[in-house]
Structure formats: structure tokens, C-alpha cells
Amino acid sequence: MPDLSTSLRAVVKKVARAGRIDARTVGEIVKDVQRALLQADVNVELVMRLSSKIRERALKEKPPAGASPREHVIKIIYETLVEIIGKGANVPLKEQKILMVGLHGCGKTTTVAKLARFFQRKGMKPAVICADTYRPGAYDQLKQLCEQIGVPCYGEEKAPLKIVKNGLKTLKGDVIIVDTAGRHALEKDLIKEMKSIDTLLKPDQKILVLDAAIGQVAGIQARAFNDAIGVTGVILTKMDGTAKGGGALSAVAETGAPIAFMGTGETLEDLERFDPDGFISRLLGMGDIKSLIERAEEGLVEGELDVEAVLKGRFTLEDMYKQLEAIGKLGPLKQVMQMVPLGMEVPEDAYEVTKDKLKKYKVIMDSMTDEELKTPRIIGSSRIKRIALGSGVSTEDVRELLKYHKMMQTAMKGFRGGKFPMRKLMKMFKI
Amino acid sequence: MFDVLRRKVSAFKSETKTLILERELDEKSLEKPLQTFELSLIESDVAVPVAESIISSVKAELLGTKMGRRANIDEVLESALRKAMIKALSVDEFDFDEYIKKAKKPVNIIFVGVNGTGKTTTIAKVAQRLKKQGYSVVIASADTYRAGATEQIDVHAERLNLKVIKHQPGADPAAVVYDGVQYAGARHKDVVLADTAGRMHTNVNLMEELKKISRVTNPDLVIFVDEAIAGNDAVERAKKFNETMSISGSILTKVDVDAKGGATISIAHTTGKPILFLGTGQEYDDLTKFQPDWLVDRLLGDEHARP
Numbered sequence: 001m002p003d004l005s006t007s008l009r010a011v012v013k014k015v016a017r018a019g020r021i022d023a024r025t026v027g028e029i030v031k032d033v034q035r036a037l038l039q040a041d042v043n044v045e046l047v048m049r050l051s052s053k054i055r056e057r058a059l060k061e062k063p064p065a066g067a068s069p070r071e072h073v074i075k076i077i078y079e080t081l082v083e084i085i086g087k088g089a090n091v092p093l094k095e096q097k098i099l100m101v102g103l104h105g106c107g108k109t110t111t112v113a114k115l116a117r118f119f120q121r122k123g124m125k126p127a128v129i130c131a132d133t134y135r136p137g138a139y140d141q142l143k144q145l146c147e148q149i150g151v152p153c154y155g156e157e158k159a160p161l162k163i164v165k166n167g168l169k170t171l172k173g174d175v176i177i178v179d180t181a182g183r184h185a186l187e188k189d190l191i192k193e194m195k196s197i198d199t200l201l202k203p204d205q206k207i208l209v210l211d212a213a214i215g216q217v218a219g220i221q222a223r224a225f226n227d228a229i230g231v232t233g234v235i236l237t238k239m240d241g242t243a244k245g246g247g248a249l250s251a252v253a254e255t256g257a258p259i260a261f262m263g264t265g266e267t268l269e270d271l272e273r274f275d276p277d278g279f280i281s282r283l284l285g286m287g288d289i290k291s292l293i294e295r296a297e298e299g300l301v302e303g304e305l306d307v308e309a310v311l312k313g314r315f316t317l318e319d320m321y322k323q324l325e326a327i328g329k330l331g332p333l334k335q336v337m338q339m340v341p342l343g344m345e346v347p348e349d350a351y352e353v354t355k356d357k358l359k360k361y362k363v364i365m366d367s368m369t370d371e372e373l374k375t376p377r378i379i380g381s382s383r384i385k386r387i388a389l390g391s392g393v394s395t396e397d398v399r400e401l402l403k404y405h406k407m408m409q410t411a412m413k414g415f416r417g418g419k420f421p422m423r424k425l426m427k428m429f430k431i
Numbered sequence: 432m433f434d435v436l437r438r439k440v441s442a443f444k445s446e447t448k449t450l451i452l453e454r455e456l457d458e459k460s461l462e463k464p465l466q467t468f469e470l471s472l473i474e475s476d477v478a479v480p481v482a483e484s485i486i487s488s489v490k491a492e493l494l495g496t497k498m499g500r501r502a503n504i505d506e507v508l509e510s511a512l513r514k515a516m517i518k519a520l521s522v523d524e525f526d527f528d529e530y531i532k533k534a535k536k537p538v539n540i541i542f543v544g545v546n547g548t549g550k551t552t553t554i555a556k557v558a559q560r561l562k563k564q565g566y567s568v569v570i571a572s573a574d575t576y577r578a579g580a581t582e583q584i585d586v587h588a589e590r591l592n593l594k595v596i597k598h599q600p601g602a603d604p605a606a607v608v609y610d611g612v613q614y615a616g617a618r619h620k621d622v623v624l625a626d627t628a629g630r631m632h633t634n635v636n637l638m639e640e641l642k643k644i645s646r647v648t649n650p651d652l653v654i655f656v657d658e659a660i661a662g663n664d665a666v667e668r669a670k671k672f673n674e675t676m677s678i679s680g681s682i683l684t685k686v687d688v689d690a691k692g693g694a695t696i697s698i699a700h701t702t703g704k705p706i707l708f709l710g711t712g713q714e715y716d717d718l719t720k721f722q723p724d725w726l727v728d729r730l731l732g733d734e735h736a737r738p
Contacts, residue, residue, distance in 0.1 A: 141579025
């Protein structure tokens with residue numbers, strides 16, 4: 001089954017191919033957009049509202065000078081989607097109290113620790129209170145996670161309110177993060193308890209943690225949390241899976257609270273600031289060049305991934321090395337690939353390369369000369385032997401790496417050429 | 432729980448009803464009501480492709496139907512919808528209780544799923560159920576990764592008075608399950624319930640780890656635990672877990688969260704494996720045997736259907 005990016009990419013391709021924009025074409029495009037959004041778990045009513053908006057604008061508005069009608073429709077789809085998710089929240093680096101709430105199993109506790117780690121890395125002094133006295137092992141979990149990063153953590157066996165009170169007295173830190181038990185809208189007592197914690201703590205931020213995989217129930221639940229305490233921000237978890245987070249988008253539409261962060265992996269470092277433009281362009285398959293460049297820059301000490309060159313179809317071992325280096329920041333390979341512009345079809349095999357393998361590849365490439373990195377085809381069997389010796393791997397490993405590079409190179413070539421005015425479009429979106 | 436869908440289904444029924452009185456059911460007359468029905472399924476969290484497949488079978492069933500004056504229209508429609516949904520739930524007959532009764536002891540049951548779906552709580556509930564039926568139960572705490580996982584199991588085990596087999600954090604989960612089975616064999620225990628760490632189905636290494644647990648301990652049942660509040664992604668992960676472990680059946684949790692529960696149909700349809708139980712609350716007894724008819728009854732408008 002095609003995922004959202006694939007299906008939206010198909011939409012974008014369809015628009016690109018459409019000869020002219022008339023009611024029928026627009027109708028078809030809108031239908032495809034609807035399907036794609038529904039498959040991403042965006043609220044059904046919201047999808048209907050959005051699609052009629054897209055239809056209306058696409059038929060009425062005249063494309064600005066320099067843009068063709070079809071480019072214009074793409075831009076409308078893009079803008080409409082950006083409109084739902086808002087600007088994304090900027091969590092300030094100041095003294096503050098943060099209350100974390102959400103449904104059962106959405107990843108609150110892990111996210112609390114990740115958030116503490118985030119503030120710690122920014123030079124702040126976070127401290128954590130565990131007010132979840134319901135789930136067995138909740139305090140142990142949070143305590144263990146906090147020990148990993150050396151953040152103080154306060155907890156007791158009973159009475160969440162008392163815990164918060166005592167925690168505030170005991171803990172020293174400039175950012176206090178309070179973890180609460182999982183609860184849902186129908187659990188009246190727990191919603192009441194959450195309200196009392198809110199009143200007592202007077203938090204600066206009230207963050208609703210949402211699982212990327214949540215379905216149509218997201219909007220209703222988000223509204224209940226919002227009605228109870230007034231949510232100020234959303235953190236979207238489990239974004240390293242295949243879920244698209246459409247439920248979270250619906251929650252944002254419901255509460256108006258922007259998405260602040262995304263959880264993208266199992267370690268405490270795997271928390272990323274939410275970038276709405278990037279998120280949408282990934283959904284659209286437009287290639288999130290902007291964030292690719294930004295984050296690649298962040299991840300690379302020297303040199304940049306030469307996106308221009310890659311776009312031209314040149315993809316050397318050096319490029320691949322930079323790409324692998326940036327991968328820690330960019331997340332799973334599949335996601336990285338989704339950030340690269342449409343039209344590129346990467347074979348599924350390429351995704352199956354594990355993190356350990358990527359690490360090995362980097363070591364192997366460290367044993368190559370600049371010339372070899374720039375012009376991989378000069379690598380013959382005697383060079384392979386030398387590289388293998390130098391990096392302490394077998395010659396098979398080196399050959400495997402070369403094979404992998406070839407596969408990636410072929411994939412990259414896939415989106416060179418083509419009729420689609422990629423560059424112009426990117427300019428239009430200021431990417 | 433299925434309010435919206437129920438309303439829509441009744442709307443569909445009446446919409447089609449008027450059409451049927453007028454003429455034979457053809458593509459054109461069915462298009463709109465079927466579209467409405469499809470959206471309702473999606474609104475209930477049935478994954479888009481699964482909803483489409485249900486719709487196409489309803490359509491196939493209804494196309495060309497000629498209605499005699501005295502034929503009961505409601506019955507015709509309801510049976511087409513019911514048939515399609517039961518088909519989507521594609522239940523092969525599997526009775527969990529019956530299986531445990533007949534199986535050679537100890538029965539090794541492994542629970543798998545993505546993070547936070549409620550595996551550990553579900554294991555406690557299943558343990559309670561088995562205990563009530565007179566079986567002796569051992570828990571293997573093979574989630575050696577997540578902080579607090581073993582502590583969580585320990586508390587449940589203490590409350591339910593069960594033995595827990597555990598290793599150090601970071602230990603090989605396959606070894607923990609193996610030890611659990613060995614222990615159960617030596618002490619003549621009936622059932623081993625193995626808790627595994629939640630894992631993203633996209634994480635190749637962790638999915639390989641599951642295969643290893645399977646190879647080393649040769650489980651009798653592999654149970655996939657997912658949540659009823661999940662949307663379209665339920666299909667993706669059910670597929671991946673089934674491919675990796677060949678699951679025996681699924682348990683859907685968090686049914687009490689006001690969810691529409693369409694994920695149940697998505698998962699059954701995708702895996703072709705039965706839904707065994709539903710998790711319906713925070714108490715140990717909140718585990719209900721799944722009845723396909725119950726779900727379909729609710730979808731078709733029986734207000735009083737209870738899980």
C-alpha cells in the first residue's frame with residue numbers, strides 16, 4: 001500500500017502532467033488529495049473543509065506572473081496544508097514549569113526525559129517530577145531515564161498533588177517538567193485530577209503528547225484536554241515509524257496549539273524541533289530541500305551536501321559520506337529520502353541498510369583517498385584491498401559499499417531531467 | 432462508540448431504500464450512498480484501503496439487485512453490509528481458551544507490538560484470566576530495554592501472585608524467554624507469557640531480534656498487541672509484525688478511549704488472523720473476548736451491543 005508521501009507524490013506528478021487546469025482536473029486532484037490526507041489519519045471533516053478550499057482557490061485564483069497554472073495548484077495545496085499546522089511552537093529557553101499530559105502509551109515519560117535532555121543541552125538546569133502514581137513502574141522508568149542524563153527526578157508512591165507540591169519544594173532547577181499518568185476524556189476523575197495539578201503547578205507550558213499513529217479520535221481527545229487545562233503545545237511522538245501524524249494535525253486544528261517537537265527514535269537525543277514547512281513538504285513529496293540543507297549544515301563540520309550537484313545527478317562517494325554523516329540528525333534513511341525531491345524512486349533494499357552498516361561504511365570511506373571519493377570508478381581490486389586493510393574490514397565489505405553507492409547513484413539519477421520544473425518550484429517556495 | 436458510523440449507516444440504508452423502490456440498483460444509483468458509507472468507515476478508523484475493499488464487495492453484492500415489491504429492503508442491505516464486514520474481519524476459527532486447554536504444557540506465548548500499545552498491562556490481564564481458569568502462569572520479562580519495564584511487571588506479578596523470570600537490563604531477550612520456558616517445564620507450570628520490548632516495525636535490527644526470540648524459544652502463540660485508537664498505520668505495523676513473526680492473533684487495547692475501533696477490522700483484514708481479545712479498561716478483569724458479530728452489530732446500529 002502506498003504511503004502518504006507516495007500517494008501525494010503521485011498527486012503532484014499528476015498536476016505536473018495535467019495540460020491545463022479546468023474543473024475536471026481540479027476535481028481529480030482534490031479527490032486524490034482527500035484520499036492521501038484520509039490515509040494520513042487527518043480528521044474526515046477537516047479533510048472535506050480543506051479540499052473544498054483547495055478546489056475553490058484553484059478554480060478562482062489567477063496564478064501570479066511567472067508561475068504556470070499547475071504550479072499554482074501545487075502551491076495552493078501546500079499553503080492550505082501549512083495553514084492547518086500553524087507555525088510550530090518555539091519553546092523558550094527561560095525559567096519555566098512544564099506540564100506534560102496525554103493518553104495512555106503515547107510516550108509521555110520518554111518524552112519528558114527527552115525534553116529534559118533538550119534543555120540540558122541548551123545549558124539549562126532541568127528537573128523532573130513524576131506525578132504518575134497509577135501505572136506500575138512509571139517512577140522507576142523516569143528515574144532511570146533521568147539517571148542516564150544526570151537530571152534530578154522527584155517522585156513518591158501516592159497522591160500526585162502532594163508529589164507536585166513536595167517536588168517543587170525539593171527540586172532545584174530552572175525548568176521543572178511534570179510527568180502525569182496517561183488518561184482519556186471519559187475518565188472524569190482523572191481529568192479532574194489533571195485540572196487540580198494544573199491549578200497547583202501554574203505551568204507556563206501545557207504540552208499534549210500525541211502518538212503519530214493516532215486515528216480519528218485525536219481531535220475529540222485533544223479538545224477534551226484543551227477544554228480542561230488549555231493546551232499550549234503539542235509534541236508528536238513515534239515519528240520514526242510509518243505513521244504520518246494526520247491525527248496530530250487534526251488535534252492542532254482542534255486546539256490551535258502548535259506542534260513544538262517530534263520524537264524520532266528510542267534514545268533521549270531523538271527529539272527534533274518541529275518544522276512545519278518541512279513536515280508539509282515531506283507529506284507533499286516536494287522534497288524538503290530547505291530543511292535538508294539546514295540540518296545537513298548543522299550535522300556537518302565542514303563542507304555541505306552539495307544539493308545542487310546531487311540534483312544534477314552527480315552523486316559521488318563523497319556526497320554519500322556527507323549524507324551518512326548527516327543521517328544521525330536527519331533520522332531514518334527512508335525519511336531522508338523523502339526529503340529529496342519527487343520523482344526519485346529508491347529501491348526498498350536501500351532502506352534496509354542498518355545503522356551499524358552505515359557506521360561501517362563511514363569507516364571504510366575514511367580509508368579512501370580524496371580522488372577515490374570523488375571518482376569511485378577508479379577503485380579497482382588493488383585499491384579495494386588497500387582500503388580493506390586500512391579500515392580493518394574484509395574486501396567483501398568494501399565491495400558491498402561500492403555496490404550500495406551504485407544503487408544510490410542510480411536512484412539519484414532518477415530525478416534528474418524529467419519535465420517537472422523542480423528548480424523553479426523550489427524558488428517559488430523559497431527553498 | 433460507533434455513533435457516527437451508526438448514524439451514517441442508517442442514512443445509507445434510507446438513501447438506498449428510496450432508490451431501490453424506484454429502480455434496479457446500478458452503478459450510478461449506488462455511487463453516492465456507497466461513498467457516504469466509505470467515509471463513515473474511514474471516520475471509524477477503518478484504514479482507507481480496507482474501507483475501499485469493504486465497499487467494493489458491498490457494491491458487487493448490490494449491483495443489479497432487483498427488488499420485488501414485497502422484498503424486505505432493510506434485510507437485503509443489512510446482509511450485504513454484514514457479509515462484507517464479516518469478510519473483512521476474516522476470522523479463521525480460533526478459540527484461545529480451547530487452544531490452551533488442549534495444548535501441550537507449558538504453552539509459550541509471546542506478546543509483540545509497537546511502543547506504548549499496552550503489552551505489559553495486557554499480559555497482566557491475560558495472566559489473570561488464565562489463573563481464574565485454573566492454570567499456573569509464569570511471566571518472562573523479556574523487555575530488557577525500556578527503563579522501568581521489569582519494575583512494572585514486578586508490581587503486576589506481586590498483585591497477581593505470579594513468578595517473574597527476569598535478567599539484567601540490556602540482557603538478551605531470547606535468553607529470558609528461554610529461561611522462562613525452562614523454568615515452567617521444570618516446575619510443571621502451564622503457561623509462559625513473554626513480554627517483549629515495544630519496537631517500531633521500521634527498525635530492522637529490533638525486528639530481527641524478534642525473529643531470534645522466535646528461533647530460540649519456538650513459541651506456541653505470538654500475539655500482536657495494538658491499540659483501538661490507531662488509525663491507518665495499524666495496517667502497516669500489523670503487516671510488518673505478521674511478516675516477521677507470523678502472528679497467531681491480535682489483541683486490541685484502549686477500546687474504552689471512546690475510539691470507533693475500525694482498526695480492529697484493518698488489522699484482521701491485513702493479517703488474516705483473528706482478533707482474540709479487547710482491552711476495555713484499567714482493571715485486570717477488563718479483557719473481553721472479541722466477537723466479530725459484536726463489532727458488526729454495533730456498526731449496523733445495535734445500540735446495546737457490548738464488547
